[in-house]
Amino acid sequence: MNNLVWTIAGSDSGGGAGIQADIKAMQSFGVHGCTAITALTAQNSLGVEAINAVSTDIIESQLLALESDMKAKVIKIGMLANVQQIQLISEHIAHYKAKWPVPPVIVYDPVAIASSGDVLTEEDTVSAIKECLMPLVDVITPNTHETQLLTGVYLIGPSAVKDAANKLLSWGAKAVVIKGGHWDYPSGYCIDYCVNNFTQKGEEYWLGNKKIQSPHSHGTGCSMASVIAACLAKDYPLKDAFILAKAYINQGLKQSVRYGEGIGPVAHTAFPVNLDDFPQVIEPGSWLGDELDFDVPLEFNMAADFAPCESKILGLYAVVSSIEWLTKCLEQGIKTVQLRVKNKTDIELDELIKQAVELGKKYSAHVFINDYWQLAIKHAAYGVHLGQEDLEIANLAAIKDAGLRLGLSTHGFYEMLRAHNYRPSYMAFGAIYPTTTKDMTGQIQGLDKLKKFVPLMQSYPTVAIGGIDLTRASEVADTGVGSVAVVRAISESDDYIAAISALQSVINQPNG
Template sequence: MARVSHTETPPRVLCIGGSECTGVTGLATDMRSVEAFAAHPLPVVTAVTAQHRGGAAVQVIDAATFDSQLACALAAEPAAIKIGLVASLDQARSIARQVGGRKLPVVLDPVSRNSLGQDLVAADHTAILTALLPVATLVTPNEAEAEPIRALRGNAAAGAAPAVLYKGGHAASADCRDHFEQPGLAFTLSGPRIEAAGERGTGCCLAASVAAALALGHSLADAVVVAKMCIDRALRQGYAVTAQGGALRPTPPWEGRPRLPRLDFGERGEQAPTPGRQEAFPDCGPRPLGIYPVVDRAAWLERLLPCGVTTIQLRVKDLAGAALAREVATAVRIARAFDARLFVNDHWRLALDHGAYGVHLGQEDLAGADLPELRRAGLRLGISTHCLWELARALTHQPSYVACGPVYATTSKIMPWRPQGLAGLARWRQLVGRRPLVAIGGIDTRRAAAVAAAGADGVAMISALTGSDNPQDTARALVRQFRRHYR
């Protein structure tokens, strides 16, 4: 996610919510959070509030004024919408009427009470939510709001229920866990609970950060991960404002040392493993991974390993049974003769049986593999990642290396993900830390040097080598190039 330069028009995020006079929650937090993404907030006020421990005063904005605000903000063509405090049913109906049909991503934070436990909405909040849910892409309830949202989503027409992020900030646990659900995907994000000077406005910051990430083109699942990263940093950088609390300090998500949350698959309420307790897979040694051919037959090892290639992957898709086992056994034997690191793609059981150096798994294969057994056997593990939530999941398993792709568009297989480019690869480099990073997808001899300069420890190639008129000469030239780069 690149910062927008002063010469570009930043994406706009419509923020609907209440004002709060100390600036620690509501629209003030929304605006700071959106601006941290170099996006422009369009604030629409639903209520003017004064919130302190002695009580809350709320002045609801009348329907005509609210309608005019919303129409004016929508005319500015926002790329995403964040909805916080909606103070009346008329306002909810106006939002549904004016936003419905625009096909904009909408993040709904279903707030009716503040973090001091005070009611901010006098109207029937269930009726308000019933009006708003059909236009929402994502709803972000806390523990107190979870059951009403679950009931309303259950009553929604088939396929009409929004995705949901159940926030876990109020739970009594050592780590903070937020659970995400959308059709076909459910995971829990967890990170350490942070004692901070600014603890109010966390729900506002989280939802506004999701909306800002959506405005910048992230998928919904990735936007949730980015928002979790942002709230973590905003809490750490919070500051005191009044005796009753402080404010968050949202900052650009990729500055400093960004860190991904832990990501575990599973249903809401399932106990995820304690963060930090996962045993790491063995490392790949001091030699850089370098040029990393991906081949479909063991015979390619005999052609490429004498050229100085030290890491190679056997990816066989058209064999099974005894023929596949023979191919793996042959590849293991050849790799050992050249002291090369052989990773077997997908077929982890055969890699174990024949003593391969390591296994490479795609995201779809992680659940079916016996990762503890692979660890006990001392095999290395590489994991494919194509987006941020997949990267968070991969790093949770502490693999030997992470693969990032596609860096460029590729014809070797159909991929639904947009290319990462060199900027995306550099971002992965920030997030994986010292763990080796392998770049894959559309990389040829013209692009290899730039990919290495962006931070790749290994460059996976398929057609650039196997489709070359002289694969051995191509491999030797690439090995020489990489030796110069890593010297």
């Protein structure tokens, strides 16, 4: 795996921002940072005393050396001190994009140089950024001040934030992250916004948390952009990079200390592992969503705090597609089963779910119905399992009022934190491995991520699903996850009774 990330940025002699912050943040996320230095600043905790721009010849020599031996998967760009640097970097990036076997992802953090007259306020600088660099940028990460300088849009509310982001997209960027540390709206809260046009959907993400009252915040912008770059280098989707970067900054602000007489740097710690450091995913119907005037769909029925499962350890969790397999699993003592059926008529579905609920009661087992929450309510099922896309259309209030348990699928950190808004009965993480049962392109989580999901969501029963068979079940169980869901490991085995017995033996072993 290519975990090489370049940072093309200025040096901070005080060690709090610039390439010094970039390297520390990248190291925290397990990638190797390489540098091409654009400026040597003379600064300390009290401020910037001088900015010494590096000549374009010297910058080019750094880039040529790196390109010949250490091609980057992601390139993060920070301070560019003048128009000549912008033009040079743009020429090199265009070459990389056209000629490298795997074109690098470009993350641009447009640093406003406040000490020598704001560089972004110079008309020729903004013009060079807009015309030369922006068409090559994949993700731009300005703060509110830099956003206003670049776009001319004053960020007086959420709609203005979206307008500014759309302006940046129109200049060529594929995604925009607007860092809200300087935007006190709502009062006392920090709100960050991301729009992602990597996909055709144009997905939007809003994150929010109470402002962390620390004066020592030097380098937060550089560090947040560098974490996003590091996560993208590790093939995390942008929404996960966004939420992890925010959690990392929150964690660092809480642990920041002063080293000089002025403003200290944000602390560089490690991969965020404390749920309290993660921001809230802001959705319509939530308190922050209302504060930001989000439109609430007419059919929207928000609910949270669903009925708990009897145990946090659900054990072997069989996912089956027929009453025949449901019966076989229950007969062998499996206590948690999900009925996942497709391509049936309404009459057939009604009968299947009725039978499934009756079988669950007969065997004192917990049978979850996938997707069909109306029928699960009608037949008083134990619970229902929904995907993330169902959250916007299912009547969650009706599910909760009926006393049904709710299980939610999650694919990554952002969806996990979104699911946490609803306080479901359990949370499923997947796909852990590639699977043939559904297309999970770009959503394979792997064991390393599972090891991070489980402690973050330790207040819930947790389920791992996706491509898990007998050979993999033990290593999955060793992560501490409370349940392992299997599909083909039972239904496609030569001897399903032996397979169930072996899986139960592996999964029920105490973690070593």
